[in-house]
Amino acid sequence: MLEKTFSPKDIESRQYARSEAAGAFKPKGNGTPYCIMMPPPNVTGSLHIGHGLTMTIQDILVRYHRMLGDDVLWQPGTDHAGIATQMVVERELAKEGLTRQQLGREKFLERVWQWKEQSGGTILEQLRRLGASADWSRARFTMDDGLSAAVRKVFVDLYQQGLIYKDTRLVNWDTKFQTAISDLEVQAVDTQGAYYHIAYPLVNGGHITVATTRPETLFGDAAVAVHPEHPTLAQYIGQQVRLPLTDRTIPIIADSYADPEKGTGAVKITPAHDFNDFEVGKRHNLEQINILNRDGTLNDQVPAAYQGMDRLKARPLVVKALEQAGLLVKVEPVTHTVPMGDRSNSVIEPYLTEQWFVKADTLAAPALEAVRTGISRFVPENWQATYFHWLENIQPWCISRQLWWGHRIPAWYAPDGQCFVAENADAAHEQAFTRFGKHVDLQQDNDVLDTWFSSGLWPFSTLGWPEHTPALAQFYPNTVLVTGFDIIFFWVARMLMLGIHCMGGVPFKDIYIHALVRDEHGQKMSKSKGNVIDPLEVIDQYGADALRFTMAIMAAQGRDVKLSLARVEGYRNFATKLWNASRFAEMNGARLDPAYDPRLSTTALHVWLYDAIQQTAITVTAALDAYKFNEAAEALYHCLWNTFCDWYIEFAKVSLNGNDADAKAETQAMLGWALDQLTRLLHPFMPFITDELAQNMGFNNQPLTLATWPMLAALADQQASRDMAFVQELITQVRALKAEMNIAPGAMLVASIKQADTDAQRVLQQQEALLLRMARLSRIDQDAEAGGMAVVVVGCTLILQVGAVLDVAKEQARLDKETVAIIAEMQQLDSKLSNDNFVARAPAHVVEEYRNRKEELTLKQGKIRETLARLGSLAG
RNA sequence: GGGCGGUUAGCUCAGCGGUAGAGCGUCUCGUUUACACCGAGAGGGUCGGGAGUUCGAAUCUCUCACCGCCCACCA
Numbered sequence: 001m002l003e004k005t006f007s008p009k010d011i012e013s014r015q016y017a018r019s020e021a022a023g024a025f026k027p028k029g030n031g032t033p034y035c036i037m038m039p040p041p042n043v044t045g046s047l048h049i050g051h052g053l054t055m056t057i058q059d060i061l062v063r064y065h066r067m068l069g070d071d072v073l074w075q076p077g078t079d080h081a082g083i084a085t086q087m088v089v090e091r092e093l094a095k096e097g098l099t100r101q102q103l104g105r106e107k108f109l110e111r112v113w114q115w116k117e118q119s120g121g122t123i124l125e126q127l128r129r130l131g132a133s134a135d136w137s138r139a140r141f142t143m144d145d146g147l148s149a150a151v152r153k154v155f156v157d158l159y160q161q162g163l164i165y166k167d168t169r170l171v172n173w174d175t176k177f178q179t180a181i182s183d184l185e186v187q188a189v190d191t192q193g194a195y196y197h198i199a200y201p202l203v204n205g206g207h208i209t210v211a212t213t214r215p216e217t218l219f220g221d222a223a224v225a226v227h228p229e230h231p232t233l234a235q236y237i238g239q240q241v242r243l244p245l246t247d248r249t250i251p252i253i254a255d256s257y258a259d260p261e262k263g264t265g266a267v268k269i270t271p272a273h274d275f276n277d278f279e280v281g282k283r284h285n286l287e288q289i290n291i292l293n294r295d296g297t298l299n300d301q302v303p304a305a306y307q308g309m310d311r312l313k314a315r316p317l318v319v320k321a322l323e324q325a326g327l328l329v330k331v332e333p334v335t336h337t338v339p340m341g342d343r344s345n346s347v348i349e350p351y352l353t354e355q356w357f358v359k360a361d362t363l364a365a366p367a368l369e370a371v372r373t374g375i376s377r378f379v380p381e382n383w384q385a386t387y388f389h390w391l392e393n394i395q396p397w398c399i400s401r402q403l404w405w406g407h408r409i410p411a412w413y414a415p416d417g418q419c420f421v422a423e424n425a426d427a428a429h430e431q432a433f434t435r436f437g438k439h440v441d442l443q444q445d446n447d448v449l450d451t452w453f454s455s456g457l458w459p460f461s462t463l464g465w466p467e468h469t470p471a472l473a474q475f476y477p478n479t480v481l482v483t484g485f486d487i488i489f490f491w492v493a494r495m496l497m498l499g500i501h502c503m504g505g506v507p508f509k510d511i512y513i514h515a516l517v518r519d520e521h522g523q524k525m526s527k528s529k530g531n532v533i534d535p536l537e538v539i540d541q542y543g544a545d546a547l548r549f550t551m552a553i554m555a556a557q558g559r560d561v562k563l564s565l566a567r568v569e570g571y572r573n574f575a576t577k578l579w580n581a582s583r584f585a586e587m588n589g590a591r592l593d594p595a596y597d598p599r600l601s602t603t604a605l606h607v608w609l610y611d612a613i614q615q616t617a618i619t620v621t622a623a624l625d626a627y628k629f630n631e632a633a634e635a636l637y638h639c640l641w642n643t644f645c646d647w648y649i650e651f652a653k654v655s656l657n658g659n660d661a662d663a664k665a666e667t668q669a670m671l672g673w674a675l676d677q678l679t680r681l682l683h684p685f686m687p688f689i690t691d692e693l694a695q696n697m698g699f700n701n702q703p704l705t706l707a708t709w710p711m712l713a714a715l716a717d718q719q720a721s722r723d724m725a726f727v728q729e730l731i732t733q734v735r736a737l738k739a740e741m742n743i744a745p746g747a748m749l750v751a752s753i754k755q756a757d758t759d760a761q762r763v764l765q766q767q768e769a770l771l772l773r774m775a776r777l778s779r780i781d782q783d784a785e786a787g788g789m790a791v792v793v794v795g796c797t798l799i800l801q802v803g804a805v806l807d808v809a810k811e812q813a814r815l816d817k818e819t820v821a822i823i824a825e826m827q828q829l830d831s832k833l834s835n836d837n838f839v840a841r842a843p844a845h846v847v848e849e850y851r852n853r854k855e856e857l858t859l860k861q862g863k864i865r866e867t868l869a870r871l872g873s874l875a876g
Numbered sequence: 877g878g879g880c881g882g883u884u885a886g887c888u889c890a891g892c893g894g895u896a897g898a899g900c901g902u903c904u905c906g907u908u909u910a911c912a913c914c915g916a917g918a919g920g921g922u923c924g925g926g927a928g929u930u931c932g933a934a935u936c937u938c939u940c941a942c943c944g945c946c947c948a949c950c951a
Contacts, residue, residue: 006913188949195951211951263951274950336950347950382880386946389879393947485946520888522944553899554889558881560944562888566900573913584910630890634898649910732917738905739917745906776908828895837931846894846932853895 002586002696006579008543008572011692016128019691019703024066025133027073027474034070035475036062037459037508038134039483039491043078043141044085044119047126049517049525050484052535053561055132056551057514057629058482063133063684064624067709073475075462076127076134078120080143082451083177083343086405089115105404112405116141126536131544131687133705140462142454143407150461151454152410152423154502159421163359163501164399166419170278171398173351175296176344179402180355182450183395184489186348188337197264197329198322200224200241203249208236209329211263213336214273215322216315218243219302221250222286223269228254233265244327245303245318253284272352290352312347356400356409356447363497364391370496376506379627380557383485383513390489399450406448413443456494459507476503480510488513512627514555520564538568545686546572552685553633574637575689578682581645582675582693588656589664590671592699598670599715603663604766605651606670607720612643613677614712620681621709636682644674647728654769675699677710723763726795727771733791734775737800740814741789750801751777752784755863760795787874790815790867794856797863812871815864822861829854 003010019025036058041051062074089112090100100108124139140147158164171180196215199207210224221243226233240249257280258267271281272288281288291301291311298306298314306314322328339348368391370376371384378384400409411421412428418435420442422428432440454461459481463472477499483492492511499507518524519531526532538547542565549571554561598610616639623632652671655663676699683690683704694700700707715721738745753764764771768780780798788799789811829850832838839847 004910006911188947191950193950197951213950217950259951265951267951276951337948338950350950385880389947489947516945522888556890559889560882564888564900567888569913570899573911576913577911580911580914582910587910634890638898645911646915650915653908735916736918742905745916746908773908825895832895832932835931839931841931842894849894 002579002583002693004583006576006689008545008575008688009540012129012131012539012544012688015688015691015695015703016131018695019133019687019705020136022703022706024703024705025074026135026137027071028066029071031069031071033073033474033479034062034065035073035075035478036480036482037462037478038074038076038132039481039487040077040079040140040142040455040458041123042081042084043116043123044081044088045123047123047130047535049533049535049563051123051127052130052538052547053514053517053551053555054482054484055127055130056548057512057555059130059132059548059687060552060624060629060684061480061482063687063705064709066133066705067680067683067707069708071474073138073471074132074134075138075140075475076124076132076136077140077458077462078123078142079451079455080116080141080406082401082403082406082448083179083181085112085116086403087177087343089405100404108404129536129539129544131548133687138462142451142458146464147454147457147461148407149423150457150465151407151449153466154457154498155410155449155453156421156423157502158358163362164356165359166354166356167396168352168354170272170275170350170352171355172339172341173294173349173353174341174344174346175292175294175349176341176346177403178294180351180353180398180400181341181348182398182452185342186339187342189340190335191338193334193336193338195263195332195334196319196322197332198244198268199327199329200244200268201327202236203240203242207327208233208241208252208266209264210266210268211332212268213334214315216298216306216311216318217270217273217291218268218318219246219298219306220270220273220289220291221268222271222281222289223250223253223284224266225253225255225258225269225280226266227256227258227260230258230260230265233260244325245321253280253286255280255283273350275350278350288352292349292351294351296346296349311349355398356411356449358397358399360394360397360497363501364394364493366500367391367493367496370500370506376496376508377510379510379512382558383488383511386485387488387493391493397450399453400445400447401450402446403448406451407454409445409447409449411445413445414440452490452494455491456498457502459495459499460503465502477506478508480512481508482512482514484516485513486516510627515558515560517561517563520562520566522560522562533563533565538565541565542568542572543575543688545575545689548687549574549633549637549685552629553637555629557628574641575686577641577645578678578686578689578693581640581649582697584649585671585675586697588652588671589668590675590697591668592672592676592697593669596666596669596673598673599713601666601670603666604720604723605648605770606666607715608724609644609648609670609674610712611715611718611721612639613674613681613710614714616643617677617681617710617712618714621711624684633685636678636685640678640682644678648674650774651770654773658769672697672699677712680704680707680710683707723767726760726763726793727767727774729793730771730791730798731774733793734777734798734800737789737791738776741802741805743802743805746776748776748778750779750781751775752781752788752799752801754783754797754799755866756796764796787871790864792818792860792863792867794859797867799867808871808874812868815868815871819861819864822857822864826854826857826861829857 062072066072155164172186174181193213195211195213197209197211199209201207208224224241226237228234236252237254239252241252243250257276269277269280271278271286272290289301291298293299297308297310300307341348371387410423411419413419414432420428420431422431428442432442459478460476463469463475465472495507523531535547546568550568598606601607616635619635620632652667655667679690679694691704694704787806788801791798832850
């Protein structure tokens, strides 16, 4: 027996445990492979609403495909998330008044591992609460032994192929974390600043003015550049200027990088602190003068007064000194963008260091080709433009980080600095022995790899690569990747590049890109705004099924998900509705009869419901195949609530409460049949409640994800559906008329039928009981002469006998109004149908529809006219 | 500066060539034993402006306006 009230909390953990115990989430070992790699959440993170969306979508797909009979692997795991995790642990240390430097590398890493062990399971537990049916027995962590081995192997391979190399060049330097970061980790932030116009005195007298937003960098200037054809400044080319506040002189050089239209036309060149200037410097063999320490303070290349001072604090002092020297020409306030670290929120400096790089352009070419030729495809397609643009302009990928938490770079250095790249220390020593002819002490590179390097291998490293495992053979390439657009560059592109390179083929066929979850007004959720919706609180309050269904129905392609709790509440109500409908069925003796086939029924009601569910199943199946989760959810919502609950169940009460035992038995079988189908169709969206219902009502004794997906044959004959549509229309019209005339909905009226065509006569006779109950009529007389209010439909006119309540004038006015509406519509149709172009050029079925509609309206109009005539005689 | 997306009922959004839809909210009525986390009914939109293509445009093209996001840009 189902409980009277639906209580998600009670059933969720029970049903989840039941599925896991049944091994329902593991690949079944045969069938078409279907594999999704779960984007590994940060190991120390916790579930946020974005996970709610992405994991719901993935879970819908895998549950659906299990039901289709595929061999499904949803591979879960977690990411070590280099900077993010290190930050968290450093914050913990700070509470104890400690720094990682005080602790030392080894001790610090122990602390991080401790933290990982302690909090690493949290998010996986939370994913279970959402209902995620991943194969947890296969869970991986990016720093597992196997995955680390894969990382080292890829690094060594790419190094040997010349695709990983060490280089000294400008990188984005985070002065807070004191590490290099990649271009992607830099955010351009609009900032209020100023152009400082500074006069650089010419050695030969006079001066040349440059403009800069970073005056403190002048200590690193190596030249001033002007355009070789600059109308007024080109004459200075070759002269020397005195660099203000220093005793250096630097040359004025000609370079077309100097844009005559910008600034003063002359531009200071600071090769060690600006990406463009670096290139100019290389062209002109300029000295690269590094003026910064790793923490962003000025070093001994600047005048003593500024040494050790943070470059941003030094800026106003430099400006002041220039002013005092009479060299500050003007200060022009300006809003410009400043690069900021996405984690540190500190100003990023171009900084000259030696780092490891991946030659990304080489790897990008086949990754571009794979999407161009459709081997991998983006859904929705428009994201491929973003992908193309980035890969076509890709820069070398800086993969080394001056952090401690991560995969340590597998490179070892001899005392003389020679570098040996190998998968382990022994192999490095061997190389060194070969080189030097004797054993030498080697020191491993201190840096670790960018987190995204290891996640780039996720589609195959989790399957056991480089071993040739059965899982790898079965599940690579993965079927579909589901992720947000925010990591297309960070992750998707890298997986494609590395997957194609290492595996010789793309990592996944489809790439489904979903949107971001925002609050109900479209604002990004953030703690500071206080508009964060915690998925776990939502689950506590409304249940996981409600949250999942909300996510699914709001996940229209190409649009952000604006989540409001009102919507979640609405879909909680939907779950309750399903629960109560099932309770009704149970209380009325519904049962699943394997022998029962509604297609063979002689009762239009059941055939009609079969048809409705069959069409819903088709819609849902097609929508899921096309990743249109909202369409699938919408169709199910409508079918269950409107069709099944509002109409079928109400109709069913007639036979359930009636005296015809056979009719009652069939209705019980149909209720069982329908709920079995509906719970299966709903299962991918609402796994908990559907499993609970199916188990309790004896539809399935195994978890529904192992049940089969409804594949129903379409009905050739739609007569039953037409009959029921006719009955529904009559009922709706009677109800509306009662409401309009202020007659109590429950008032049992006598009706009489006029002007019925043969089809209508047949349906009225067959479905009389349904009509009486739902329209609240006490009796239907055939063709009785009685005055009353008319419900006019195409097939017949139904006169409601309201006796003395009838106000003839009012009724005439109502029917006149209806006639006006009909005439207006007919005029529209006529304008179409009388247009030769329309008749000639529109598709035949469209013209046919218009003609049919016109014919219907003509019939209706005729019936209204007759009704009015009869009313007239009554009045007269 | 380059690119992508958006502008449809009070709110949040579907629909994307064939007579404008949903949920929530609003209004009226309703305890007919599955469900008030409910039922019945109603109101509400010249689909951002303009032009074009078409027999026909919310839907395709162009254009303008406004709103997002991404990339590039620290003279």
